[in-house]
Amino acid sequence: MFTFFPLSNNTRERLYVGGLDPDAVAAVVRAAVTEDLLGGVDVTTVATVAADQRSVATFGSRAEGVVAGLAVANAVIEAVCGDGASEMEYLVDDGAWVSPAQDIARVIAPTRLLLTAERSALNLLCHLSGVATLTRRWADALDGTGAVVRDTRKTTPGLRALEKYAVRCGGGTNHRMALSDMALVKDNHVAAAGGVAEAFRLVKSLEATIRVEIEVDSLAGLAEAIDAGADEVLLDNFDVAG
Structure with a gap:
């Protein structure tokens, strides 16, 4: 069974400031990586990459849009690599509109663990950025009308808080979070x-x-x-x- 590391205080603070529960995000991260490993290891990476190798990875945008979920992506990397073994440099903030081929973050970490975390980190970052980008397009279309974009409970199971966070990053407004609050x-x-x-x-x-x-x-x-x-x-x- 894979051993996960706790999130750093800095990442927990970033998540909290964004209105996210760091422990809930950590649970999503563990579920994503556990699903990817399925009780084993990243056999290709372990076979081909030296255990002591370290690498610098740059996150870049392929298209224009709104970034959402950088701290979530970093939570994946920290949970897999450990806070002391990895370090992310944020080049933009969540909610920023970016151009194609723009660098948005840079991370240095042990190569084996970085590659193990890569797909889960990118899946979450790309999904949330897509939600934020579409929300921004709708919000821009309503600019000056007095109307706002609101979301629903039709969210991906387990990802509601993250998807609603992405809506906020895109300029939308959250409707009720659960059946119990309204x-x-x-x-x-x-x-x-x-x-x-x-x-x-x-x-x-x-x-x-x-x-x-x-x-x-x-x-x-x-x-x-x-x-x-x-x-x-x-x-x-x-x-x-x-």
């Missing part, structure tokens, strides 16, 4: 409760201070949601005409 009354709930107003009342009777959003699919439903006292309304599949 109520969203949908058609199934309305049917079970016997109506919009009753569904709203039942939610408030359980959690008096929780914000309640109600999903509607018609203007009549919108009026009903407003009359019930909804804090927010989700317009489901509306066209411009309503």
Whole structure:
């Protein structure tokens, strides 16, 4: 079984400042690397690379876009190599717009361990940067309108906090993080409760201070949601005409 190292205080602080739980990120990192090794070792690297070799690796962008997840990528490298054995230089910050072929980070570490960590680090960095880039394009399209881009709970299992972090890096705004921190009354709930107003009342009777959003699919439903006292309304599949 592979032995993982703890994250450095610097990396933990970077993650925390970004609104991420360092221990949760470390768990994602361990799961990713464990999946990649599947109980063994990186046989190609161990066979071909000297145990005492060290290398410098440069992370670069292949296309323009928003960077997100540099500290997450470094968490992979630190967990595999150890804080004392690796060192990352951040050349840009998360949220930065970068050009094609631009260097974004540089790391020095034992070559064997660096290559073992490489794919997991790049998978997370590329995925999060893709989410951030698409969010930025939508946010830019809405610039000056007063509207904001909000995300959903339709996230990759196990990666919700990271993907929602990437949305923030791209200029978007997080919707609810979980089922427990805000109520969203949908058609199934309305049917079970016997109506919009009753569904709203039942939610408030359980959690008096929780914000309640109600999903509607018609203007009549919108009026009903407003009359019930909804804090927010989700317009489901509306066209411009309503």
